[in-house]
Amino acid sequence: MTNVQILPERQQATPSLIFETLHRYQHTMALKAAIDLELFTHIAAGATTPAVIAARCAASERGIRILCDFLTILGFLRKSGSDYSLTRDSSLFLDQHSPAYAGSVVGFLSSPVTLDLFRDLAGVVRSGGPLNGSGHMLPDNDIWVEFANSMVPMIAPVADAVANAVAVPGRRLKVLDIAAGHGMFGISVARRNPQAEIVAVDWKNVLEVAERNAARAGVQDRFRGIPGSVFEVDIESRYDLVIVANFFHCFDVPTNIGLLKKVWTAMKPGGLLATVELVPNDDRISPAIAASFSMNMLGATNGGDAYTFPEFEGMFRAAGFDGSRMQLLEPLPHALILTAR
Amino acid sequence: MTNVQILPERQQATPSLIFETLHRYQHTMALKAAIDLELFTHIAAGATTPAVIAARCAASERGIRILCDFLTILGFLRKSGSDYSLTRDSSLFLDQHSPAYAGSVVGFLSSPVTLDLFRDLAGVVRSGGPLNGSGHMLPDNDIWVEFANSMVPMIAPVADAVANAVAVPGRRLKVLDIAAGHGMFGISVARRNPQAEIVAVDWKNVLEVAERNAARAGVQDRFRGIPGSVFEVDIESRYDLVIVANFFHCFDVPTNIGLLKKVWTAMKPGGLLATVELVPNDDRISPAIAASFSMNMLGATNGGDAYTFPEFEGMFRAAGFDGSRMQLLEPLPHALILTAR
Numbered sequence: 077m078t079n080v081q082i083l084p085e086r087q088q089a090t091p092s093l094i095f096e097t098l099h100r101y102q103h104t105m106a107l108k109a110a111i112d113l114e115l116f117t118h119i120a121a122g123a124t125t126p127a128v129i130a131a132r133c134a135a136s137e138r139g140i141r142i143l144c145d146f147l148t149i150l151g152f153l154r155k156s157g158s159d160y161s162l163t164r165d166s167s168l169f170l171d172q173h174s175p176a177y178a179g180s181v182v183g184f185l186s187s188p189v190t191l192d193l194f195r196d197l198a199g200v201v202r203s204g205g206p207l208n209g210s211g212h213m214l215p216d217n218d219i220w221v222e223f224a225n226s227m228v229p230m231i232a233p234v235a236d237a238v239a240n241a242v243a244v245p246g247r248r249l250k251v252l253d254i255a256a257g258h259g260m261f262g263i264s265v266a267r268r269n270p271q272a273e274i275v276a277v278d279w280k281n282v283l284e285v286a287e288r289n290a291a292r293a294g295v296q297d298r299f300r301g302i303p304g305s306v307f308e309v310d311i312e313s314r315y316d317l318v319i320v321a322n323f324f325h326c327f328d329v330p331t332n333i334g335l336l337k338k339v340w341t342a343m344k345p346g347g348l349l350a351t352v353e354l355v356p357n358d359d360r361i362s363p364a365i366a367a368s369f370s371m372n373m374l375g376a377t378n379g380g381d382a383y384t385f386p387e388f389e390g391m392f393r394a395a396g397f398d399g400s401r402m403q404l405l406e407p408l409p410h411a412l413i414l415t416a417r
Numbered sequence: 418m419t420n421v422q423i424l425p426e427r428q429q430a431t432p433s434l435i436f437e438t439l440h441r442y443q444h445t446m447a448l449k450a451a452i453d454l455e456l457f458t459h460i461a462a463g464a465t466t467p468a469v470i471a472a473r474c475a476a477s478e479r480g481i482r483i484l485c486d487f488l489t490i491l492g493f494l495r496k497s498g499s500d501y502s503l504t505r506d507s508s509l510f511l512d513q514h515s516p517a518y519a520g521s522v523v524g525f526l527s528s529p530v531t532l533d534l535f536r537d538l539a540g541v542v543r544s545g546g547p548l549n550g551s552g553h554m555l556p557d558n559d560i561w562v563e564f565a566n567s568m569v570p571m572i573a574p575v576a577d578a579v580a581n582a583v584a585v586p587g588r589r590l591k592v593l594d595i596a597a598g599h600g601m602f603g604i605s606v607a608r609r610n611p612q613a614e615i616v617a618v619d620w621k622n623v624l625e626v627a628e629r630n631a632a633r634a635g636v637q638d639r640f641r642g643i644p645g646s647v648f649e650v651d652i653e654s655r656y657d658l659v660i661v662a663n664f665f666h667c668f669d670v671p672t673n674i675g676l677l678k679k680v681w682t683a684m685k686p687g688g689l690l691a692t693v694e695l696v697p698n699d700d701r702i703s704p705a706i707a708a709s710f711s712m713n714m715l716g717a718t719n720g721g722d723a724y725t726f727p728e729f730e731g732m733f734r735a736a737g738f739d740g741s742r743m744q745l746l747e748p749l750p751h752a753l754i755l756t757a758r
Binding site for chain 2: 091092093094095096097098099100101102103104105106107108109112113133134135136137138139140142143145146148149150151152155165169170178181182185186188191194195197198200201202203204205229230359360361362364365367368370371372373374375379381407408409
């Protein structure tokens with residue numbers, strides 16, 4: 077054998093982070109593929125080896141073995157020998173038979189229409205917004221019906237945490253849920269407070285989803301909709317509580333201040349504005365999930381952003397509101413900002 | 418202000434890992450966009466604020482600010498106040514004026530033709546291989562010319578580490594570089610050992626890239642090519658050293674054993690086979706970069722894989738080779754397997 081010299085390890089920069097980052101799109105696609113194949117559901121039902129999982133998924137054994145290893149590396153499966161099993165979270169969110177199944181969230185967030193917003197991201201950065209002119213923000217865009225239908229598993233725990241903070245059981249409440257979508261924020265308040273009456277504003281096609289969810293939750297008698305854009309329709313008045321969840325991030329500051337003035341007018345003195353958002357720290361680079369959310373808004377909206385707490389406070393004060401305070405909903409990544417009228 | 422009750426933090430499962438994973442394709446696209454915009458190069462040249470960077474990149478300030486924050490979260494930039502600066506690695510690999518600039522690697526690994534292999538990953542897993550029939554493995558596929566042209570910055574330090582281990586300066590060496598691509602493995606040996614003569618096998622269109630690189634390195638007199646598929650052409654004989662870098666992973670075990678038998682015959686007794694690969698541990702889920710590489714091979718090849726060391730040993734022995742030993746090239750993710758003839 078030829079004599080081999082191995083020098084001691086050298087300090088050498090490596091492009092590993094670059095290499096790794098260039099493959100992260102595969103992480104998204106692997107999770108999407110696993111949902112499409114019902115892989116987690118089959119593992120939950122007792123398939124543990126590549127051969128058996130492949131048979132249940134009607135897929136190749138090579139493909140399943142490689143996908144399962146990849147999902148194990150990503151933290152969605154555990155592996156012991158050549159047997160795979162679900163993690164606690166995969167069991168809860170990725171098995172179709174779990175009540176918290178979030179397959180629809182995966183489908184929505186990894187759908188071609190969402191991914192394609194970022195396909196020419198250099199072009200988006202150059203122009204400052206979506207290349208199709210409006211991203212996801214077209215009026216009556218069916219994507220918001222899909223969003224409303226899809227995002228309930230992800231949003232339900234957030235809505236629950238928010239209702240826990242603002243529903244005030246035992247007190248009569250007139251509640252406005254702005255851009256209600258799936259309706260879960262208002263519905264959660266209605267479930268927790270039997271004297272709460274919910275008015276939900278959203279486009280007509282989206283409101284149908286919210287109304288269906290309200291009926292499922294048994295609160296349809298105290299849930300009614302105002303169809304249309306909240307920027308255009310009469311939103312009524314004398315609200316005790318207004319919920320604006322994951323909506324301000326779609327718009328620029330002047331648009332939000334305009335909306336907030338309309339909201340201020342519609343509220344009772346002493347009423348409460350509850351804003352639910354992913355709120356980065358003032359450095360805009362932490363925490364990672366909230367700070368990264370700006371990128372979503374760059375790809376999907378013309379002026380939206382993940383706003384910091386001081387930026388929200390500035391918008392609220394400019395519209396006439398009093399001081400705000402922020403409550404993190406940990407371990408959820410969302411924050412709840414409570415603002416007095 | 419309405420009375421607000423905040424219950425103490427509850428233990429609650431969250432779909433955060435799911436949410437985060439569904440956005441990781443944005444990481445890949447952000448790095449690609451930054452290279453397309455020459456963002457790192459402009460920062461290296463003194464642009465530090467969103468406004469100035471945007472002007473130099475001919476891009477919107479909104480887009481640049483959000484992209485720079487995102488790249489900071491990912492570890493490619495540092496942020497202080499609203500000023501951005503390069504990290505050591507970004508400076509080395511992502512500034513066009515650095516000799517180690519890896520923009521071409523980014524371009525290749527995030528090109529639509531590469532990303533599209535994973536666009537319907539469920540379909541790939543079902544069928545067990547690329548949906549276009551052959552992935553990247555078509556003969557004379559121009560993608561390998563692009564690969565050879567693009568990957569030098571990433572592969573140069575690997576080739577250097579390998580040459581350091583196998584070039585044996587002071588000794589006459591006839592070297593075969595199989596599927597040479599950019600030619601950097603053979604070229605690195607030739608640079609380190611003035612008595613080494615390199616024979617490089619690859620498709621004709623790819624060999625032109627290797628020959629150009631050999632001329633640049635000043636070793637063209639000791640570098641010649643055999644055009645064609647290594648599975649088909651006469652590869653000559655009496656080699657002291659055969660280098661097979663990042664090639665076995667493209668094929669299934671029987672194909673590799675067939676190739677190895679041909680290689681064994683072409684080598685001198687006592688010759689050395691040097692295999693360069695990303696080699697996962699036997700568990701196939703660690704280390705992450707090497708183990709994840711299987712997914713690339715699922716998307717791009719019909720039978721390839723990231724093989725473990727025992728799997729390589731099995732193939733080598735089946736072709737008549739003696740024992741092997743593996744040397745990790747840390748901090749590079751690659752391993753070098755040395756096998757005696």
